[in-house]
Amino acid sequence: MVEDLQKTDMSRLRRYHERGAFDRPTVYGILDAQPMCSVAYTIDGKPLVTPTLQWREGDHVYWHGSAASRTLRNSTRAAVCMSVAILDGFVLARSGLHHSVNSRSVTLFGTASKVEDPTEKLEKLRHFVNGLFPGRYDELRPDGPQDIKATTVLCMPISEGSAKVRTGGPVDDEQDYDLPIWAGVIPVTTQVGAPIADPRNLSHVGVPDHVRTFTYGGQSRTDPNQGG
Amino acid sequence: MVEDLQKTDMSRLRRYHERGAFDRPTVYGILDAQPMCSVAYTIDGKPLVTPTLQWREGDHVYWHGSAASRTLRNSTRAAVCMSVAILDGFVLARSGLHHSVNSRSVTLFGTASKVEDPTEKLEKLRHFVNGLFPGRYDELRPDGPQDIKATTVLCMPISEGSAKVRTGGPVDDEQDYDLPIWAGVIPVTTQVGAPIADPRNLSHVGVPDHVRTFTYGGQSRTDPNQGG
Numbered sequence: 001m002v003e004d005l006q007k008t009d010m011s012r013l014r015r016y017h018e019r020g021a022f023d024r025p026t027v028y029g030i031l032d033a034q035p036m037c038s039v040a041y042t043i044d045g046k047p048l049v050t051p052t053l054q055w056r057e058g059d060h061v062y063w064h065g066s067a068a069s070r071t072l073r074n075s076t077r078a079a080v081c082m083s084v085a086i087l088d089g090f091v092l093a094r095s096g097l098h099h100s101v102n103s104r105s106v107t108l109f110g111t112a113s114k115v116e117d118p119t120e121k122l123e124k125l126r127h128f129v130n131g132l133f134p135g136r137y138d139e140l141r142p143d144g145p146q147d148i149k150a151t152t153v154l155c156m157p158i159s160e161g162s163a164k165v166r167t168g169g170p171v172d173d174e175q176d177y178d179l180p181i182w183a184g185v186i187p188v189t190t191q192v193g194a195p196i197a198d199p200r201n202l203s204h205v206g207v208p209d210h211v212r213t214f215t216y217g218g219q220s221r222t223d224p225n226q227g228g
Numbered sequence: 229m230v231e232d233l234q235k236t237d238m239s240r241l242r243r244y245h246e247r248g249a250f251d252r253p254t255v256y257g258i259l260d261a262q263p264m265c266s267v268a269y270t271i272d273g274k275p276l277v278t279p280t281l282q283w284r285e286g287d288h289v290y291w292h293g294s295a296a297s298r299t300l301r302n303s304t305r306a307a308v309c310m311s312v313a314i315l316d317g318f319v320l321a322r323s324g325l326h327h328s329v330n331s332r333s334v335t336l337f338g339t340a341s342k343v344e345d346p347t348e349k350l351e352k353l354r355h356f357v358n359g360l361f362p363g364r365y366d367e368l369r370p371d372g373p374q375d376i377k378a379t380t381v382l383c384m385p386i387s388e389g390s391a392k393v394r395t396g397g398p399v400d401d402e403q404d405y406d407l408p409i410w411a412g413v414i415p416v417t418t419q420v421g422a423p424i425a426d427p428r429n430l431s432h433v434g435v436p437d438h439v440r441t442f443t444y445g446g447q448s449r450t451d452p453n454q455g456g
Contacts, residue, residue, distance in 0.1 A: 010276065036315050036329075038266035040277035048238065049268035049277050051313035051333050085279035087264050089421075092439065095369040096357055097379065101264075105279050129324055141323040141404050151325065169426045176369050177428050182436050184429065187421030188444060193317075198397045198411040205410050211320065214414055 006160040010109050021163040024059070030106045030163055031056045031084055035132065039063060040081040041071060054082060055128045056158070061108060062115075062124055064153045072152045080156065082108045089187040093170035094179050100166060102185060108161035115153040118145065124153050133210035192216055234388040238337050249391040252287070258334045258391055259284045259312055263360065267291060268309040269299060282310065283356045284386070289336060290343075290352055292381045300380045308384065310336045317415040321398035322407050328394060330413065336389035343381040346373065352381050361438035420444055 004022040005011065011022075021027070031054065040049040048071060054063045061082065065072045089102040115121045122143060129137035170183045195211050232250040233239065239250075249255070259282065268277040276299060282291045289310065293300045313333040321327050343349045350371060357365035398411045423439050 010271075010274070036313065038268075038277050038279075038311055038313070040266075040268035040275035040309070042270050042273060042275045043238075045270060045273070046238070046307040046337075047268035047270045047275050047277075047309045048337075049266050049275075049309045049311045050335065051266075051311055051331070053329065079274040081268070081275045081277045083266055083277045083279055085264065085266070090360070090442075092361070092364070093368075095375065096353055096365060096371050097375045099357065101281065103279070107278065109274075109276075125324055129327065132318070133320070136320070137324060139409060140321075141401075141407055141409070143324050147323065147325045169424070173369075178430075179369055180430050180433050181367060181369070182429060182433050182439060183426040184439075185424045185426075186439060186442055187424065189419045189421060191417045191419040193415035193417060196397070196413045196415065198413075200405050201411055202406075202408050205408050208410050211410060211412070211414060214318075216416060 005158065005162060007162070008109070008160050011107065011160050011162045019164050019166055021165060024158075026163045026165070027106050027158065027161065028056060030086065030104045030165075031061065031158075033104070034084050034086045037063070037082055037084045040083070041074070042079065043071065043074060053128075054084065055131050057124070057127055059158050060155055061158055062128065062153060062155050064125065064128070064151055067150050067152045069152065072154060076112055076114045076154070078112065080110065080112045082106075082156070087188050088167070089185045091166075091170050091185050092183055094172045094176040094181045094183050098170055098172050098176075100170070102166050102168070102187075104163070104165050106161060106163045108156065108158060110156040110158075110160060112154045112156050115155055118148050121148055121151070121153050124155075125151065133208075133214065136208070136210050139208070190216055233386065233390060235390070236337070236388050239335065239388050239390045247392050247394050249393060252386075254391045254393070255334050255386065255389065256284060258314065258332045258393075259289060259386075261332070262312050262314045265291070265310055265312045268311070269302070270307065271299065271302060281356075282312065283359050285352070285355055287386050288383055289386055290356065290381060290383050292353065292356065292379055295378050295380045297380065300382060304340055304342045304382070306340060308338060308340045310334075310384065315416050316395070317413045319394075319398050319413050320411055322400045322404040322409045322411050326398055326400050328398070330394050330396070330415075332391070332393050334389060334391045336384065336386060338384040338386075338388060340382045340384050343383055346376050349376055349379070349381050352383075353379065361442065364436070364438050367436070418444055 037054040085105040091100040317330040319328040
């Protein structure tokens with residue numbers, strides 16, 4: 001039995017609540033489709049938001065950074081907010097007000113905690129790399145204790161938050177449909193280009209499958225029905 | 229004479245400072261290339277970050293939302309932080325630690341203020357629509373006083389903040405270049421799809437130029453050298 005995300009005063013959708021979703025398959029699908037995220041902290045009472053990459057394991061979300069980062073150091077056991085947003089298209093309506101974007105987004109609230117145990121930390125980083133590029137981590141020069149020490153891995157349970165999804169065409173005021181104005185959607189997608197090999201790659205090293213078959217931004221890479 | 233952005237305790241780059249930029253052409257180029265942004269607020273001492281669209285006019289950045297939004301209402305004359313991030317590629321190195329992303333991002337700090345005057349507000353919304361789709365706003369059903377009233381437009385001077393840009397291939401530890409590991413870059417770009425007309429468009433209405441020629445996410449739409 002997988003519970004929905006908590007609808008709280010912070011996470012409930014005040015506007016367009018019909019676009020909101022609290023079920024884990026929807027939330028996980030968006031998190032898994034887009035590693036890029038924004039994490040917001042409060043530093044000395046003021047907001048700070050930084051772009052970073054997130055990855056999900058079960059019902060937790062992870063992100064990482066340099067152990068030297070003051071932001072990450074201060075954010076442990078502090079309230080954070082994470083946002084993942086995927087733009088799917090521009091919605092052009094017959095009046096300015098009804099213009100919109102088609103998008104999928106997730107906002108999560110919670111308290112960040114550090115993954116302290118080096119073995120667990122390494123396992124999380126391994127999952128991060130392998131989640132994007134299956135099997136890659138195990139082919140790399142192994143991380144040493146100094147590499148692990150230099151990295152901070154933060155973690156937050158996925159419990160309070162919501163997803164928001166808009167799809168479809170414009171919705172105009174009824175009387176505006178008679179106007180001779182082009183309305184519709186301009187779709188936007190993410191395109192993965194041909195890989196660019198490092199000139200210093202050894203000559204016999206070919207492009208691995210995890211690079212050749214890399215996809216991004218579309219479907220969930222992991223089964224969204226597999227909860228925690 | 230156009231001044232650089234302020235390097236403050238918040239905006240200076242503590243890590244990889246060689247990737248940082250404070251000059252307005254760089255900052256404006258990124259803002260103009262990517263309307264999607266994350267705006268962070270502090271609500272009751274906790275961070276809240278929401279995805280929205282931003283647009284720039286001279287040395288100010290704007291965003292908008294419903295006048296009914298509690299977040300926007302509370303954020304007036306409060307500290308905010310805006311982040312715009314464009315992912316350009318995944319950088320695959322020979323060790324986990326040196327994996328990275330190529331990206332362009334801007335982080336801005338400041339105090340949001342509301343555009344109160346209805347005429348000025350309409351002018352800002354016009355600039356927002358026309359900035360994405362040249363000339364479109366002037367072809368729409370005009371916004372009435374109620375439309376304007378229902379919309380909150382927020383504004384922030386571009387003064388404290390920085391840009392961060394990473395380009396190029398992986399940078400590995402010297403001894404790792406001898407390893408038989410594929411390293412390189414997987415480029416990621418944004419693709420604009422063929423426009424999807426609303427089925428309720430009048431039959432004689434063709435696709436306008438501002439839809440046909442729409443581009444996004446790449447080059448700056450406005451001259452980055454034209455400062456405030």
